[in-house]
Amino acid sequence: MKFTATILSLVAAVTVVSAAGQLVPADRANPDIVEGAYIIEYQDGIDHNKANNFLNSRKVQYKVRGQFSTFNGASIQVKSAHTGEDLAKIPGVKRVWPVEVFTLPPQPKKNQLGLPTDPIRQKLSSAHTMTGVDYIQKTFKYTGKGVKVGIVDSGIDYTHPALGGCFGRGCRVRYGWDFVGEDYDTTGVAKGDSDPRDQCNGHGTHVAGIIGGDARKVNAPIPFVGVAPEVTFGAYRIFSCKGKGATDIIMQGMELAFNQGMDIINMSLGGGSAWRNNPLALLAEKLHDLGMTTIAAAGNDGDQGAWMVSNAGLGATTTSVASFDNVGGNYFYLTYAGGAEHPYSIASAYGHDSVNLPANVPLVPLLEKDGSLSDGCAPEPYAAANAKGKVVLVLGDITRCRSGGRGAVAVAAGAAGMVIQTTPLGLSSIAGVADFPMVSVDHGAGEEILAAYNKNHNAVLTWSTKKKMFKVEGGGSPSDFSSWGFDGNLHLKPDIAAPGGNILSTYPVNMGSYAIESGTSMATPYVVGAHALLYNAHKRVLRGKDARQIFMNTAHPGHYAGNHSDPAPVAKQGAGLINVRNALLTASVFSPDKIELLDSVHFTGKSVEVRVKNVGKKTVEYTLSHEFAESGIHYRGGNTFPLAVPLIENDHASVKFSSSKITVKAGQTAKVKVQITLPKTGKNEEFPFYSGWVVATPKGKDAIPVRIPYSGVKGDISKLPIQDTDAGAPMLRLIRGGKTVVPEPGHKLDFTEETPVIVSRIGSHTPDLTFRLVDAKTGAHVGHIVTQYGNFGGEFGRAKNLDDKGRISALTIRWMGPQIFKDSNPDTKPIDVPAGHYKVVVASQHQLTKGVFPADYEVIEVADITI
Template structure:
């Protein structure tokens, strides 16, 4: 059995190719991790290296310093014996917009940007007029009128993201400050075109939380603080994110929102450790779960952290367009591309083939054009169709999976709708379009409270926790962007709904701890159904957020998601201690429904129990698993706790023997900072391994080139080290195959693009 996946080391929000720019005599910035007391190290540098400016000291989430100086002078920092690691705060420059085919992604051996914003960023429309408030923030339509007295006033929310347009009329009054971890200054403004690939993500997230103008956010009177950890293109390193979180903690944030992440599904990646520490220091942390669904095991760090609130995406009330062929009773799903006009076709239109998009389209006027993905950038395909008079463009995939893309290329906006379809659907349409005249119509399906297909699923490897823990609206969310408003979608948009909602709960209960706020939010969530059955726990956690019910909840369950771990023997008994608090002024009685009998499972649940007013109690839930009676893999379901007429649905999960989780993730390979002959590598193992081998193949011919690295007897967790250039070999573009041999003797492979400069 082999688990295969593909990970690109650098991912841009706009899906363009970044490359790094350095200038030896220009002032640059780095963050260094140090051993010992960072304040002592700061004094040492100021005494002996006066040409280096110490900009920040980090002593909460990690020990480090932020430094400024010229490249030549900063190089000397690497020779200090107390410096564990150096991390550049880099600037980025994009290729000429639209030159890369399909805005393709590209890996680099420079220090990788391993954290990216967590959204798909499909733009439905760019609003030029003032938006409708209720349309903009779907949360507002779903909550009771009792929330009107709660606005988030007095609550400080830090947004760790790409910055913020603090001049935006809907944000400027609530913006109270922050810090720029990219430029190391006090102005966390979004990246503008002159600085590289421009960004808008942090402004969009901030508007969902606390816009207060023509648009109203979830908590319109909350105080907004921005911490710019992601630079041009929406990229940044783990250390920039950790430093931003530390600054937010020191600035006294009540809530921190991180709509960002990476692909490492493990609980102990550095960013996961850091956000857990922030919660321990008294801050509620909300994190987007990721957009790599609908596959399992796709949640990435730092949403994998145990103490934070990890958020998946559901749909607000939407009219979703799809193509319909009435003769064949064929329905075809559409995925709008970023920058596209909304798909609003109201009648049948003829369809014509446009090939790959590299030839004139003489017959496209007033028709839907169908093109195949490949060779030509999406924007060029779309512009050709528009100039040919097409009514709309459909691009079908050239491989067997769904895809999202962008038609934004820095030129004039494209004024026709552009959407993608799957390879199978595209080939079917191509067959129909060979007829002389083929017409197809658009229909619309009303959708609400569905789990978005892009929303990443759990569970987490190593500790087998259920993620996400809650969901919130994340599809077609209209919010603020520099210069106006835009609809985006992704778990990036769901997380700030929760951050804003928590501000209302915090305002209502200012003395509640992060754990209690989280417990109230999860306890009161609404489990969502797919048709008649509940969505799986790893799709929705506790369900959709209901802030009014969280404020008035009579019960707080501190750990309502029941993870029983991994079963490795033929028979094992696992126990979870459920912690509950009665927050009413009355005595309350509780009992569990008896679960339906299932072969291989035996539950031992508490008998009816009582909680006095204000009482907190821990009750045991025990599960005995007979492994041989069950299939291997993920087992999940729901238990029901009752109090009077109130039911609380508690998701549970365990792994029987084995599952199809990734055995290695997150490989990074980069030249060591200020070095031209030493490389650093880092990857993640969810379990112990007998060996890890990295083989390089030619990226074009797929011919084997050489073995880059061999490691023996590796423990679970982060694996990192260095290599000399003479051991790395020739530069070039490669496909790296990472082969892991487990302690049980099985071998699993993982591939990633690798570029050695």
């Protein structure tokens, strides 16, 4: 068994092996932990009293933070010197996790709206035309009435007229609890009460409005309506005013939602690159098994590349939701030469909501020698254009550099700002560099600005001070911020997508009442509302995973903006954009809900059985077909860390059916064998993510096709690079006299004068990350080094490209003296290292392997030392 301690370095998760319990890593996207706080899961048959007796018998001094019932365990604050490793050894303990601190994205105190006044732009404010919700609401009058929805978030401003205006019996917001209190941000101590009102953050109120707000009769700027405007809400406030919460607080909110009878809970939260074995995902699955549907955000790490889907939705029965951009959006804008208004997306590192440059700052396009627009990645075009003190127009091609790279070059050249023309289409989210105004505009805007400049080099560039609604290039396509899958075992996540980019909803009354926001946090409640409509329509016939299957069957695969003949990869969008109309009208169920092909080694090449069930009243003939998706290339050119933005290509699998047509009587099920063959194109060493859909189309007018997404990775995943050797990781450094020293080969370690530190940077999931000593002559394993967290090993997700402060993410571990563990069992005591010549190695187990050392590990030498 394995367990983990947590590192408060640049990222937060290490794992340590235990013969008893399992202490699981803190999530990499949320590195803060509550010092000395742990979540303990008990063995079956162990209750709280027995567990407390076991803890007391080991002289553990602690305070109970919370007790769980559905999840058999508790969270405690340890006051004695006991570590998580110590807790995991106690009889009756199954697993132990450190308590993490989760943080919501910053919410504006006053959300500025540039709301439309004309009918065309008003229509853009609603995403319901994209999903068929408008048809269902108008035709069938389904409203979600009678369905209870729990929102585990920052609370709900129940005083909002679009959310009912009150709290308690007879109100829309009927249930709930505040688990954090008003002083959590300053004290870190949760002191909740019975009032779950959101009046200082806004996130939960925005989520609630998407699910079931109704602003049609309350004098709102736009009379919008949520997906299911008559659901009953439960508000479980687990985030503070600054958006902070902790794992155990979130779990308490989830359990109370279940205990108060919620049919569905919304989890617009989580962190990226985790394994399925995390407390939020495990509790979500337990709640599903007891009848409550859990739907969670896939995450907003789309600019990080592969393996970044968020932890809360990783459970096999939980729905993980990706985002599509709304067809319209709310943006600040610019004009040039008195021309059209062009919306822009501002660089996240700039630190301001909008650009505030004076109109007398000139604009100049950067051109290559052939006259084409430059990408701004090299200094020569800046010099040629005399760009100092000017705003430069560049092409957003990312083959040579990204926004941070071109921003650094622009700053060095003295440019005043940068406008990036998106290629091929759409508005791109850009990171940029701190304190430098950079924006992206859509491709057509770039063309118009360049044409206007060629007519008049002295034209004026102006920046708006307010927002407006715009129909944008790329609307209706997968959001670039939406996280990529897969998980660590190549399970397909996310499951489905919904509108999440530029979504109008409610906001706390004292913060402006209405806001337009973006994120998978906005897509998730859309799917929750869709489930409420389905439950309303089918009463209790469909629930949980069965409902998810209907939505995945009837989702519509989306394309990237621009000239893309095939839909976007399944690892980006799941089954596709939810279509509520089709889900409620379909008379077909296509099983399974997804086909996971893993990698080329584990892909058997044998046929897969799919089943078509006719739940209608008439016999139906189905035609079986195959729909390709584009492939995502994350490892082009031998890079050891996944590309931040994958290359999109067309590596297609081929599919054959045992029968291309089947006839199914009402109430009956037919089985078909599907033979999937690996793509002929695409290099194994680049590990392309290939995918597509198996489609069953009923015969007849207005027939609704049903689809099963499939996905896999071409190549041997055991050869996927884990450590980012391109960045110099892993490495061993010596801290001596406050300075960092590179050890020479054969260096004799002196632990009285120096501290060895191993630096690691993980580019993909590894089931077991270990730091070892091997014999320098034979290469035989000698032992595991003793770290500040004891023995080291276990599941580990990948690092982000950069941490929240813009630094390269890395993991640092100290070797605590000349001692080792002979094996991976921390119940054994460490021993002194015998004098000799050794190699220090970092050994990272490859995914989908058995864990035999060294055959199943990426083994990298970081030092040659003597002791």
